[in-house]
Amino acid sequence: MADFNTAYKKLVPIEGGYVNNPLDRGKETYKGISRHFHPNWAGWNVINALRREPGFPRNLNNHPQLQEMVLSFFKIEFWNKFSADKIISQAVADELFDTAVNMNYTVAIKFAQSALNLLNKNGKLYADILVDGVMGFNTITAINNFSETPHLLRALNVLQGARYISICENNPTQEEFFRGWLTRAVVQ
Numbered sequence: 001m002a003d004f005n006t007a008y009k010k011l012v013p014i015e016g017g018y019v020n021n022p023l024d025r026g027k028e029t030y031k032g033i034s035r036h037f038h039p040n041w042a043g044w045n046v047i048n049a050l051r052r053e054p055g056f057p058r059n060l061n062n063h064p065q066l067q068e069m070v071l072s073f074f075k076i077e078f079w080n081k082f083s084a085d086k087i088i089s090q091a092v093a094d095e096l097f098d099t100a101v102n103m104n105y106t107v108a109i110k111f112a113q114s115a116l117n118l119l120n121k122n123g124k125l126y127a128d129i130l131v132d133g134v135m136g137f138n139t140i141t142a143i144n145n146f147s148e149t150p151h152l153l154r155a156l157n158v159l160q161g162a163r164y165i166s167i168c169e170n171n172p173t174q175e176e177f178f179r180g181w182l183t184r185a186v187v188q
Helices: 004-015 043-050 058-062 064-082 090-103 105-118 137-145 149-170 172-184
Strands: 018-020 028-030
Touching (some): 004 090, 043 058, 058 064, 064 105, 090 149, 090 172, 105 137, 105 149, 149 172
16 A cells, blocks of 8 residues: 655655745745645744744754644645555555645546546446545545556646646746646656
């Protein structure tokens, strides 16, 4: 079964550190946690206190309690919400985790459901699954029974990339982030 710590180690370098870009829809973020979308995360209290100390924002990475809060946040708010521990393929779990963090876990699940439906050869390999953004028994079973992991990963990345394009076409200010997003839409 997929391991959270393995996925988290891959995610941390992608998310980076502290950023407060006014064009970012998430506004102020730390390691990918957006104050705008997650204003009640307890880590913001620590960050607010550390902001008054010398060396901000570099000092954030040296605060063990904050680092544990980040890890716990990602496990509870993303990994657990799509039952990633039940996915056999680490690569698929890693991809869904990254997409969940960047786009929302419901979007990641819908991408998996859509990709699996597109890969089932019009229902010849297995029946379509409902694209509802819920990681239920049928979705987990379909992911775990799908034997062509490279195809599933490519389909997930295509859906992810298409969403990034749509975001930028609908809001050109987001083009600033497009190159970075493209690095996420590549099978690792």
